[in-house]
Amino acid sequence: xxxxxxxxxxxxxxxxxxxxxxxxxxxxxxxxxxxxxxxxxxxxxxxxxxxxxxxxxxxxxxxxxxxxxxxxxxxxxxxxxxxxxxxxxxxxxxxxxxx
Amino acid sequence: xxxxxxxxxxxxxxxxxxxxxxxxxxxxxxxxxxxxxxxxxxxxxxxxxxxxxxxxxxxxxxxxxxxxxxxxxxxxxxxxxxxxxxxxxxxxxxxxxxxxxxxxxxxxxxxxxxxxxxxxxxxxxxxxxxxxxxxxxxxxxxxxxxxxxxxxxxxxxxxxxxxxxxxxxxxxxxxxxxxxxxxxxxxxxxxxxxxxxxxxxxxxxxxxxxxxxxxxxxxxxxxxxxxxxxxxxxxxxxxx
Numbered sequence: 001x002x003x004x005x006x007x008x009x010x011x012x013x014x015x016x017x018x019x020x021x022x023x024x025x026x027x028x029x030x031x032x033x034x035x036x037x038x039x040x041x042x043x044x045x046x047x048x049x050x051x052x053x054x055x056x057x058x059x060x061x062x063x064x065x066x067x068x069x070x071x072x073x074x075x076x077x078x079x080x081x082x083x084x085x086x087x088x089x090x091x092x093x094x095x096x097x098x099x
Numbered sequence: 100x101x102x103x104x105x106x107x108x109x110x111x112x113x114x115x116x117x118x119x120x121x122x123x124x125x126x127x128x129x130x131x132x133x134x135x136x137x138x139x140x141x142x143x144x145x146x147x148x149x150x151x152x153x154x155x156x157x158x159x160x161x162x163x164x165x166x167x168x169x170x171x172x173x174x175x176x177x178x179x180x181x182x183x184x185x186x187x188x189x190x191x192x193x194x195x196x197x198x199x200x201x202x203x204x205x206x207x208x209x210x211x212x213x214x215x216x217x218x219x220x221x222x223x224x225x226x227x228x229x230x231x232x233x234x235x236x237x238x239x240x241x242x243x244x245x246x247x248x249x250x251x252x253x254x255x256x257x258x259x260x261x262x263x264x265x266x267x268x269x270x271x272x273x274x275x276x277x278x279x280x281x282x283x284x285x286x287x288x289x290x291x292x293x294x295x296x297x298x299x300x301x302x303x304x305x306x307x308x309x310x311x312x313x314x315x316x317x318x319x320x321x322x323x324x325x326x327x328x329x330x331x332x333x334x335x336x337x338x339x
Contacts, residue, residue, distance in 0.1 A: 001104045003217040006148070007210045009111045013137075015203035016118040022195035028127045028173060032134050035165065036118055039141055042157075050148045053218030055230075058150045059237045065153075065160050066249050070256035072165050076172045077263035084266060089176045 006047035014040035027079050027089045031072070038068045106147040114140040127173050135166045149220035152231045292318040 013036060020033030042061040049057025083089055117137025124130040138161045145154035220230075227233035238246050273281075282288055292315050295301035297308040304323045306314035 001101075001107060001217075003215050004210055004213065005107060005111070006144070007213075007215075008207055009107075009114065011206035011210055012115055012203060013118050015199055015206060016115070016122055018202060019195060019199035020122040022199060023192055024122065026127055028169065028176065029121070029124075029130050032121055032127075032130055032169065035161075036121065036134065036137065039138060039161070042153075043141055043144065046145055046148050046150055046153060049150070049220055051215045051217050053220060053223055055220060055223050055227075055233045055237055056241075058153055058220070058230075058234060059242055061150075061153055062156065062234065062238065063242070063245060063249065065156060067252065069160055069165060070252050072168060073256050073260045074263070076168055077260040080172060080175055081263045083176050 003047055003051045006050065007044055010040045010044040010047065012040075013037075013043065025090050025092055027082070027091045028076075030091060031075055031079070034075075035068065035072070038064060103147055106143065110140040110143045110147075113137070114144070127176075128170070131166055131169050131173065134169075135162045138162050138166070149224060150230060152234055287317075294318045294320070 017033045017036035017040060020036065021030050024030050024033065042064050045057045045061040045064065047057075049055060049061075079089060114137045117133045117140065120133035121130045121137065124133060138157060142154040142157035142162075145151075145157055224230045224233055227236055292307040292309075294303045294307055295305045296318065298305045298314070303320060306316055307318035309315050
């Protein structure tokens with residue numbers, strides 16, 4: 001099968017994730033969209049490994065997973081901290097730095 | 100049609116359905132479930148691409164740990180937190196849709212112009228004695244420094260999460276004597292009635308029936324009492 005199919009699927013998933021980041025307001029759903037974009041990048045890495053016949057792409061995907069796990073922990077802690085003071089998980093409310 | 104093609108088309112369609120479901124769901128819990136669904140399909144794709152280790156890690160780390168963490172935070176923030184439909188920036192939704200479509204078209208057209216031919220990782224897997232052995236040779240060999248830096252990143256992230264999620268107690272904890280005094284002064288010194296007493300069901304969200312047949316709201320845990328009032332106070336009650 002043409003390996004471009006995998007890359008196109010990764011592109012579509014990345015686009016859907018970017019769309020979610022642009023359009024949704026709930027901070028948690030925005031965060032899930034970021035996760036979806038990271039997953040799309042992972043799929044592209046694994047597909048690249050499949051194309052080149054080396055395992056370097058899979059290693060890169062492994063490191064992306066580790067970084068994504070760390071990022072989720074810190075990001076969700078920030079969401080909880082903002083929710084505690086603001087009583088809201090909407091990203092439009094967190095505009096204190098603007099004023 | 101070989102197995103790889105069949106697996107690709109099934110999982111690709113499901114993964115896209117999951118991703119679209121995540122974006123269009125009103126409630127965050129539904130979004131989380133759709134994301135988990137899409138991630139499991141991606142794990143199946145990793146298996147078919149010759150990466151059993153990554154497929155397993157995807158299921159364990161993403162659908163297991165990351166999505167569980169999301170669900171925990173959703174429980175803290177309030178499961179009912181759905182989006183407001185008011186646009187703070189005018190036309191943001193329309194412009195976002197147009198930009199996303201343009202970006203997707205750009206990516207797809209750029210990818211389809213390339214002429215990659217797949218070699219497949221089975222040869223690389225076999226030369227090192229298996230997928231996990233091959234990955235281990237790379238991680239603990241060529242990418243050892245990155246792996247060590249990763250440990251520093253994980254420790255920093257754990258510490259950061261603890262610092263961010265920690266909050267100081269504003270008032271000192273009430274002693275047992277103070278609690279007893281408050282209870283005596285509240286006018287209801289006896290224990291509250293248990294939920295479900297003499298009622299149709301004995302679940303915790305069913306109020307007990309009083310002697311005259313009226314339900315007693317005092318028998319409910321205060322979280323359920325708050326749910327009846329409004330969703331706004333639910334969030335406050337859950338977090339206080």
